[in-house]
Amino acid sequence: DTGVSQNPRHKITKRGQNVTFRCDPISEHNRLYWYRQTLGQGPEFLTYFQNEAQLEKSRLLSDRFSAERPKGSFSTLEIQRTEQGDSAMYLCASSLQGTGNTIYFGEGSWLTVV
Amino acid sequence: AQSVAQPEDQVNVAEGNPLTVKCTYSVSGNPYLFWYVQYPNRGLQFLLKYITGDNLVKGSYGFEAEFNKSQTSFHLKKPSALVSDSALYFCAVRDGSNYQLIWGAGTKLIIKP
Numbered sequence: 001d002t003g004v005s006q007n008p009r010h011k012i013t014k015r016g017q018n019v020t021f022r023c024d025p026i027s028e029h030n031r032l033y034w035y036r037q038t039l040g041q042g043p044e045f046l047t048y049f050q051n052e053a054q055l056e057k058s059r060l061l062s063d064r065f066s067a068e069r070p071k072g073s074f075s076t077l078e079i080q081r082t083e084q085g086d087s088a089m090y091l092c093a094s095s096l097q098g099t100g101n102t103i104y105f106g107e108g109s110w111l112t113v114v
Numbered sequence: 115a116q117s118v119a120q121p122e123d124q125v126n127v128a129e130g131n132p133l134t135v136k137c138t139y140s141v142s143g144n145p146y147l148f149w150y151v152q153y154p155n156r157g158l159q160f161l162l163k164y165i166t167g168d169n170l171v172k173g174s175y176g177f178e179a180e181f182n183k184s185q186t187s188f189h190l191k192k193p194s195a196l197v198s199d200s201a202l203y204f205c206a207v208r209d210g211s212n213y214q215l216i217w218g219a220g221t222k223l224i225i226k227p
Contacts, residue, residue: 004157031213042204042217043158056214091157099208100146100165103215105157 002026004106006092012112013082020078021109025094032075033103034067035091036060043091049075050097082113116141118207120218127195127225135190135221137205145207147188148215149179152202161203164188175199195225 005024013019025032030051035043046065047057051072061067064082069075079086089108095101117140127133139145146165150158162173164181172178179190190203205218 006157040202040220042220045214048213093158099211099213100163102148102160102163104160105150107157110155 004092004094004104006090006106006109008109009107010110010112012114015084015113016081018078018080019082019111020076021090021092021111023075023077023092023094023106025074025092026104027073028096029094029104030072030097031095031103032069033093033095034075034077035093037089037091037108038087046077046090079111082111084113087111087113116207116209116212116216118205118216118218120203120205120221122221123219124222124224127223129197129225129227130194133192133195133199133223133225135203135205135223137188137190137218138186139188139205139207140186141207141209141216143209143211145186145188145209147179147181148206149173149177149188149190150204150206151175152204152220154201158204161190197225197227199223200225 032049034046037043047067049069064080067077091108093103093105095103119138148163149161152158162171164171169181177192202220204220206215
C-alpha cells in the first residue's frame, strides 16, 4: 500500500504526558498537512509543510504542539503536557504542490487523554 | 471570505433510490471543489473533485457531482444508493490562490435497507 501511513493508530495517555505521532506521506508528495478532528466535526487545519519547511501553523496550535519534517519525507507531531481537551483524531495528509491537486489522508491517530 | 455550507446534517435514503448530498460554496476566485467520505473511526477518503472542464464529475464508488457556477453549488449524487454508502460526507473548497481546504460541517448519509 502506497497511501499515507500514520502510527500509532490509537494512543491512550495520562494527562501531562507527552505523545508523538508519526506520518509517512505518499512518497512523491512534497506537501504534508496535519489536521485535528473531533467526533462529528470536520477537520481543523493545524499545520502544513512544503518539503521540510513548515509554512503555516494554525492559531489552534498552542506552544505545546510541535511538528517537524526534518528531511522532507516523514513528519512527527508532538504534543507536550497533554490535556483532556487534546483528545481527538489527528489526521495527516499529503499532496503534490498545486491548488488543483488532491489531498490524500491517512487513517488517523486517535488520542485519548485520561 | 471562503466558506462551504452543507445544509443538511443528515440525509436518509432507501436502498436503491437516488441520493443527493448538498454543498454550496463561496470563494473569491475560481473554485476547486472536493468531496470526501469518512467511515466510522477511519480517515477521509477522496471521492471526486472539480477543477475545470465538464461540470459533471464522476468519482469513486459510482458517485458523481455537478458543478453549478450560477448557484455556487457542487451537489454529490448517486443514481442508486447502497447500504454501504452510509457514512459521513464532507465537501471542501479552495480557490486558486490558497493551498488550504475550507471544509463543510459534514452530512451524515444513512441508507436504509
